[in-house]
Amino acid sequence: MTKFAMLVLATLAIAACHDHPPLVALEAGPPLRLVAAPRVRINARLKPALELDDGTVLRFDSPRVTSDSAYFAAAPTVATPPSGSRHGTLRLSVCPAGERLCRLVVMAVAW
Amino acid sequence: MRTLSMGLLLAGVVAGTTAALRSAVPSVGGTPAPELTSTSWLNADRPLRLSELRGRVVLLNFWVFTCGNCTRTVPSLVAYDRHYRERGLTIIGIHTPEFPPYAGEHDKGNLARALARQGIAYPNAQDNDRRTWDAYGIRYWPSFVLIDKRGMIRYTGYGEFHLDDGDFRTWDQRIQQLLAE
Numbered sequence: 001m002t003k004f005a006m007l008v009l010a011t012l013a014i015a016a017c018h019d020h021p022p023l024v025a026l027e028a029g030p031p032l033r034l035v036a037a038p039r040v041r042i043n044a045r046l047k048p049a050l051e052l053d054d055g056t057v058l059r060f061d062s063p064r065v066t067s068d069s070a071y072f073a074a075a076p077t078v079a080t081p082p083s084g085s086r087h088g089t090l091r092l093s094v095c096p097a098g099e100r101l102c103r104l105v106v107m108a109v110a111w
Numbered sequence: 112m113r114t115l116s117m118g119l120l121l122a123g124v125v126a127g128t129t130a131a132l133r134s135a136v137p138s139v140g141g142t143p144a145p146e147l148t149s150t151s152w153l154n155a156d157r158p159l160r161l162s163e164l165r166g167r168v169v170l171l172n173f174w175v176f177t178c179g180n181c182t183r184t185v186p187s188l189v190a191y192d193r194h195y196r197e198r199g200l201t202i203i204g205i206h207t208p209e210f211p212p213y214a215g216e217h218d219k220g221n222l223a224r225a226l227a228r229q230g231i232a233y234p235n236a237q238d239n240d241r242r243t244w245d246a247y248g249i250r251y252w253p254s255f256v257l258i259d260k261r262g263m264i265r266y267t268g269y270g271e272f273h274l275d276d277g278d279f280r281t282w283d284q285r286i287q288q289l290l291a292e
Contacts, residue, residue, distance in 0.1 A: 049214070091211075095180055102251070104209050
């Protein structure tokens with residue numbers, strides 16, 4: 001990926017965050033890693049999905065979940081194919097502590 | 112780029128905002144409740160329609176079995192059902208998936224197992240196309256819509272609650288109020 005493309009992605013990310021505090025960060029690996037902001041919980045019963053533009057669906061997972069299996073207790077990760085599409089749609093269910101509800105987050109990502 | 116930790120922040124495309132969380136909003140006089148259109152039901156021998164439930168109070172619970180906040184609220188709904196069904200309350204679960212079908216939330220067998228696991232005896236509609244979710248303008252799991260005997264929306268709200276906590280008692284009072292009208 002070129003520096004120009006990186007810049008575009010960073011700009012998009014900042015723009016997306018303008019009105020809301022960040023809920024999670026996607027860290028390029030490998031493997032790709034989803035890091036939740038403090039007090040934000042990622043739904044472990046509905047494993048986050050990375051839908052690649054070529055149609056492949058990758059599911060994030062972690063062996064560590066809360067005792068009720070509802071949330072990840074460690075950042076979920078996913079291994080990406082060594083070649084092929086490096087962008088797609090990230091879909092995850094987040095349940096911020098204190099809100100007592102779950103919301104759907106969908107966003108285009110690249111790495 | 113491969114070795115760069117991008118820290119790509121995700122926040123923008125969220126199905127909702129954080130404003131006024133969990134506050135049930137009374138609608139004085141109410142607004143007409145959109146008709147239910149789901150064709151796939153569980154715990155019902157045929158599709159239910161609000162027009163056939165006039166004279167009963169109806170509590171819609173928008174939920175999905177993969178949502179912990181939703182499943183932890185189910186014992187309260189089961190309690191309402193046991194206590195008020197004979198007195199005129201109909202609870203209807205509107206099961207709206209979060210993810211596309213590959214996640215299994217659309218599968219009727221999976222939903223049936225979830226109902227059995229949670230001891231849910233009240234009717235549930237599969238809202239796989241989100242038509243009902245959209246018609247009611249729902250944004251969070253779980254959400255609630257309380258409809259009076261005339262088919263008018265009187266209270267809405269969202270967020271997990273538990274047996275005998277403050278929110279449980281608030282919804283209980285609202286149900287009793289509408290049953291008494």
